[in-house]
Amino acid sequence: MVVAEVDGYRFDLLMIKRPREALRSFVFLFFALLASSALSALTVGSESGKNERPRPNILFIVLDDLGFNDLGANSATVGHTPNLNQLASQGARFTRNYVDSTCSATRAGILTGRYPASLGFRPAGRGISPEVITLPDMLRAAGYTTHHVGKWHLGFASDQAWPIQQGFDSFFGFLDQFLLRGPHTDAGYNLKRPTYVDPLLQRDNEAFEKQSGHLSDILVEEAIDLLGRIKDQEQPWFINYWTYLPHTPLRPATRFARKFPDTPEGKYNAMLMQVDAAVGRVLATLDASDLTRSTLVILVSDNGGTEKQLQSNKPFIGVKNTFTEGGLRTPLLMRWSDVIPKNVVIDETVSYLDYFPTLESLVTGHTSGGLPGRNLWPLFFDESIQRKALYWQNGPPRAPSWSLLNRDGDQRITRSFGMDPELLELAADPDGHVRRKVSAGSADIGDLQNQFRDWHVGQRELKTLNSKVNAQGAGTLTGDLFQRSLGFNGFTFAIPIERSAEVTLLGRQLIAGQEGHWQMYIENNRLVANVLGVEVEAVAPDVGECSKIILTGYFNHAFAFPGKKRATLTLYVDQKRVDSAVINTFELPLEGYELATTLGHNRLGQSRFSGFLGRPVILNEMLLDDSSSDAWLDNSVSALSTLNCERAVRGVF
Secondary structure (H helix, E strand, C coil): CCEEEECCEEEECCCCCCCHHHHHHHHHHHHHHHHHHCCCCEECCCCCCCCEECCCEEEEEEECCCCHHHCHHHCCCCCCCHHHHHHHHCCEEECCEECCCCHHHHHHHHHHCCCHHHHCCCCCCCCCCCCCCCHHHHHHHCCCEEEEEEECCCCCCCHHHCHHHHCCCEEEEECCHHHCCCCCCCCCCCCCCCCCECCEEEECCCCCEECCCEHHHHHHHHHHHHHHHHCCCCCCEEEEEECCCCCCCCCCCHHHHCCCCCCHHHHHHHHHHHHHHHHHHHHHHHHHCCCCCCEEEEEEECCCCCCCCCCCCCCCCCCCCCCCHHHHECCEEEECCCCCCCCEEECCCEECCCHHHHHHHHHHCCCCCCCCCCCCHHHHHCCCCCCCCEEEEECCCCCCEEEEECCCCCEEEEECCCCCCEEEECCCCCCCCCEEECCCCCCCCHHHHHHHHHHHHHHHECCCEEEECCCCCCEEEECCCCCCCCCCEEEEEEEEEEECCCCCCCCCEEEEEECCCEEEEEECCEEEEEECCEEEEEECCCECCEEEEEEEEEECCCCCCCCCEEEEEEEEECCEEEEEEEEEEECCCCCCCCCCEEECCCCCCCCCCCEEECCCEEECCCCECCCCCCHHHCCECCCCCCCCHHHHHHCCC
């Protein structure tokens, strides 16, 4: 882990980029040094000392909604994926690969090696915050060129979330599936149903352009053209080829559709055949360009199949959007000729969080640490790797869904939308069909619940850094750009304050805020939190006494983004609920995320706070009242114990 120490606090520099380009330079140097230390050839899985090879090119293929049983290599009944089957026979096939239950969350985890919940994806999010080091960031710093072709689905309302700003040298595809028809001209980002025919696609940071033909054909041609352009370059390359197939709507190209009956099952089988053919063309291009031996190919599905394809996930129960074996276990194939043994079946539990440290180890010879995933290379040489528990979380704070797979992979606890938990004994029932309901707090699951709680608490606090202006705590809060402003899922700002007795009570004194989004201030003896024009307020705390101030809220999703949302806001002073508001037509702004969060003054240094400000805490979720049934998650107001009035009095961070 690369850390800096500021006022006694240690910060992971790979999580705090301020500004982004400055830290990009640092990260480039860091990884370049690692790469050079490995000379011209690195040891594949160097931590295990096997097979010295030059760094490979990397082709990372993500299929959309491909269930475990959709891969012919996993099923004797599926005959529509000959190219994928051949890929499986040429390398390693994993039988216990876990991803998240939805596409955005999985993709965020793949690109960062971090749990989606820590990035604000539960399951959707505004985007990967620019402060977070992504996989293409790391690879580009190590000398790779980086390219993305296909579906993105990791934020689109702010261009800071787009691929070019997330470490890619080039991008061709679509930011969100609902933009394939383009945004409505009369209402901004009111989104339209997806399509495969004549889609609107985007290149780099340019505007949408309408394309002719089937989406899959357009994307595969782009991938093949890209390989032709970069095949002779001296630098190694990294390509994300993220298809949309076999995701709904079920609209295969005519040449595939006519091979099957005109039924939902027939159309889906045609789409399986089409995506298999597309992947086959890309792999054939590697062969024709003499790139196969020098290219590591990784292929995975972002989640299980949907309820419309009930056979997709056999033998497992459950579908996409559920924390079941069927929703979370998907195909994973890896091939690197002459390095990864052929026709290997790996039954070890692995996850989408493992790809980042695996590639980092391969490319640099080291892993930087601090990530929850593991380096998988030892598995190819019959060596063991450290087992870790896996966690999942989504849903609103008052009805959360979460799951935990224990480190041995033989027990899973799942709680869906605040209902009673279910316990799966996977050792006796590896397909996850037998689910035993247990009461919350039961001794049977107490250890697992506590383990999840500890993980949950560790994910919710944002990594921020205060650049202090003075000893009273005024400054500028940076880090986690998207999540320190209002947005998806939830938002909590908390800070201890002490008002000064030496200054008049007249005039506005800013405690904190982000211009254009929210402010918290004291004026005319009122404590006010203003969120996009909606106010919650209380009598200002007494002069000379430290008070703990918490502003928390939840923003419901709407089909259209930003769209109209229902928002709840609540203000607490010293754990006491003092005011709340419900807004049924709440609309989040598209711009202004890049503006700093200020403490004790506004962006121009005006309206300064008179007194002391303690270390602020920003959480990427809403806090609950202490009476909540989920208070045991340390998700209640009283559980926010990081607020320290002693620090506020001294103005120490």
